[in-house]
Amino acid sequence: MSEKQFAGVNVTVDDEGFMIDYTQWNEDIARGLAKEIGIEELNDKHFMVLNFMRKEFKEKGTGPSLRKLKNESGVNTKELYGLFPKGPAKKAALIAGITKPVGCI
Amino acid sequence: MSNEPIKRVSIIVSKGSLDGVYPGLIMGNGALMEGIEVMMFFTFFGLDAITKGPMDNIKVATVGNPAMRMPGGIPMPSMLGMIPGMSAFASSMMMKEMDKLDIPPVGEFLEMIHDGGGEVYACKAAMDMFHLEKKDLWEDVDDILTVGTFYEKSAGAQIIFT
Incomplete structure (x- = not known):
């Protein structure tokens, strides 16, 4: 765990850079x-994905799978890989301030 | 041995049963999600996973499958597995469980892999053997490859046989 400063706020992140407190x-x-x-x-589409991830995390305690993300966030698979290259679910989770996704899909 | 991160994987799917097809799809999609380049190569009965019709009807074997269990965990006697419709029933039960884990049907899974930049290929020898043509295949299949081309395209990749 380590402390990082973003926009004047001290944020605690784990060893892989995921925020501890969303x-x-x-x-x-x-x-x-x-x-x-x-x-x-980050553009509006990025934030559409991030807000969807945060909503899911708040409701279920874990980030959504890539399948759920592409079916329900309003952003399709191709766009997701474009917005968050080489790892949409994991990178979007990191930027959304939630924990690393635990599913395999 | 160095611990270089894996950059590219080449996954061969050679079986057409549910438990033959899904591991390859899950490994492929999972690799893309880790930023690893993916090519999928479907051969022998694995071709069913990218053939229009059969791809929507992938089933688990209830006969000759010693790991097959009934709800509750009791091993399924092969005689029961022979009852007509048993394979379809067991498959639909498994698909339901998989859906709960967000594991999609074959067509949707292939689309996720393809849209994520994964390449999808069919094996020429197996196509000839089963008298299949390009038009029989799922529309987004990238190409039909000979074994030689498969190896050329796999340059720098880890090859995974399933």
Whole structure:
């Protein structure tokens, strides 16, 4: 675990960079987290995915699978891989401030 | 041995049963989600997974499958497995369980892999053997490959046989 500062807020993240407390999250922190993993800018589509992930996490305690993400977030598989290259579910979870996805799909 | 991260995998699916097809699809999709390049190569009965019709009707074997169990965990006697409809019944039960884990039907799974940048190929020898043509295959199959081309395209990949 380590402390990182995004947009003037101290955020605790685990060894892989996932936030420990998702309630600390805001859009500026998201931009900071995204830069850490090489995504320079976040657009409306990114936030559509991030907000869907946070809603799922709040309701179920875990992030959605890629299948759920592409079926219910309003963003399809191709776009998801475009927005979050090389690992949509994992990268979106990291930027959304929730824990690493536990499913295999 | 170095611990270099895996960059590319080439997954061969050679069986057409539910438990023959899904491990390859799960491994393939999982690899893409980790940022690993994926090519899927369907051969022998594995071709069923990318053949229009059969791909929507993949079943688990209830005969000759010693690991087959009935609800409650009791091993299923082969004689029971022979009852007509048993394989379809067991398969639909398994698909229901898989759906709960968000494991999609074959067609949707292939689409996820293809849309994620994975390449999907059919084996030429198996196509000839079963008298199949390109038009018989799922529409997004990228190509039909000979074994030689398969190896060329697998350059730098880890090959996984299922």
